[in-house]
Amino acid sequence: MNGKLSIVLPSYKSKERLIKVRERLDAIFTAASIPFELIIVDDGSLDGSFDIALDLEKKYDNVKAYELSRNYTAHYALFAGFQKVTGDCISVVADDEQQPYELFVDMYREWQKGAKIIFPYRTKRDDPWTSRILSGLFYKTMSTISDFVYPPMGLDSFFIDREVVDLLNKRIHPINTTTVTELLRMGFNPTYMPYSRGKSTASKSRWTFKKKVKLAKDWFFSTSSFPIKLISYTGIFVSVFALALIVFYTYIRFFGNPDYWKLEVKGWVSLIILISFFSGLILLSLGIIAEYIFRIYEEVKARPGYIIKNKDNEKTN
Structure with a gap:
């Protein structure tokens, strides 16, 4: 050829x-x-x-x-x-x-x-x-x-x-x-x-x-969809971390010994934890929404989902 x-x-x-x-x-x-x-x-x-x-x-x-x-x-x-x-x-x-x-x-x-x-x-x-x-x-x-x-x-x-x-x-x-x-x-x-x-x-x-x-x-x-995934992963991490703090401070406040942990649970601590928890949920929600937007973005580009290779005896239409 x-x-x-x-x-x-x-x-x-x-x-x-x-x-x-x-x-x-x-x-x-x-x-x-x-x-x-x-x-x-x-x-x-x-x-x-x-x-x-x-x-x-x-x-x-x-x-x-x-x-x-x-x-x-x-x-x-x-x-x-x-x-x-x-x-x-x-x-x-x-x-x-x-x-x-x-x-x-x-x-x-x-x-x-x-x-x-x-x-x-x-x-x-x-x-x-x-x-x-x-x-x-x-x-x-x-x-x-x-x-x-x-x-x-x-x-x-x-x-x-x-x-x-x-x-x-x-x-x-x-x-x-x-x-x-x-x-x-x-x-x-x-x-x-x-x-x-x-x-x-x-x-x-x-x-x-x-x-x-x-x-x-x-x-x-x-x-790359890395930025979108990063938002989701950050939201998950912040939410899990804040949830763990909620469980920990709730246990100390009602069941534990604050003197042993050398912690004094003040009202503003609970407020910060709640803000962190819901901020994490917001980031997670934005990440999920962004995933859908990213897929819409891919569809709007009209790229082929797959490509079938031509056989030797076929021509591209």
């Missing part, structure tokens, strides 16, 4: 790099005899990046350029690009050249063997030490509290089969989520491939602090 590969490039302030990226991809795929198309999705750039993309589209038959109405961030640009791909397999590329482009050939060969989803994960990253520490802490936390296990240095790229992208296009509503989390949720026994991430060729990161916070929130809340 020597199917066409679609490469989606989310472009934002990329006018200095688009031509070089296309040239490098063309050289690598031509040498490997891999037919490909390049889908450039401009994510609301204001520096003329889309004009460069349009020039490339006019010059090369395998380049298509699209422009979003505003800056939505890279993951939403990818979802938009998935609607336009025509290849048998799809991958994504950044214009900063941190991911070695030769990796696409390795993933393509793995796809030819039957892999539906391939995740390249970082074993080394040439980033500032602050970014490495914060990123490692984030992925470790996510692996602990979410439904998925992430590589220690994270992942942000993938190589997927046409069947997978068709499912994404038809069944996933790209709102407050990320491409990686949706692909992890789908299953298909993904293959993982290690690589060493290089230094960015971009002079300045276009992922501002605000965008990183938004991405982290989308990643966190789209994969």
Whole structure:
């Protein structure tokens, strides 16, 4: 199987790099005899990046350029690009050249063997030490509290089969989520491939602090119900603790020997215990309500409850 590969490039302030990226991809795929198309999705750039993309589209038959109405961030640009791909397999590329482009050939060969989803994960990253520490802490936390296990240095790229992208296009509503989390949720026994991430060729990161916070929130809340469960568990703990104090102080007050326990049960103690008990009940009730809201939230997303894999002789409808 020597199917066409679609490469989606989310472009934002990329006018200095688009031509070089296309040239490098063309050289690598031509040498490997891999037919490909390049889908450039401009994510609301204001520096003329889309004009460069349009020039490339006019010059090369395998380049298509699209422009979003505003800056939505890279993951939403990818979802938009998935609607336009025509290849048998799809991958994504950044214009900063941190991911070695030769990796696409390795993933393509793995796809030819039957892999539906391939995740390249970082074993080394040439980033500032602050970014490495914060990123490692984030992925470790996510692996602990979410439904998925992430590589220690994270992942942000993938190589997927046409069947997978068709499912994404038809069944996933790209709102407050990320491409990686949706692909992890789908299953298909993904293959993982290690690589060493290089230094960015971009002079300045276009992922501002605000965008990183938004991405982290989308990643966190789209994969974890931990905050809701924490409210419930806190309510249970506070209620049980307060109930134990009620039993203990009631026993001391009416049946025990206060001198032995060296305790004097005052009226305000009972008041505080009762407030703690009912505060725990309120937290527990909020947690239960939140569980229902969380399930409504999941239903509103219209994600599939299950996915039936296609047989070899079937096509995705």
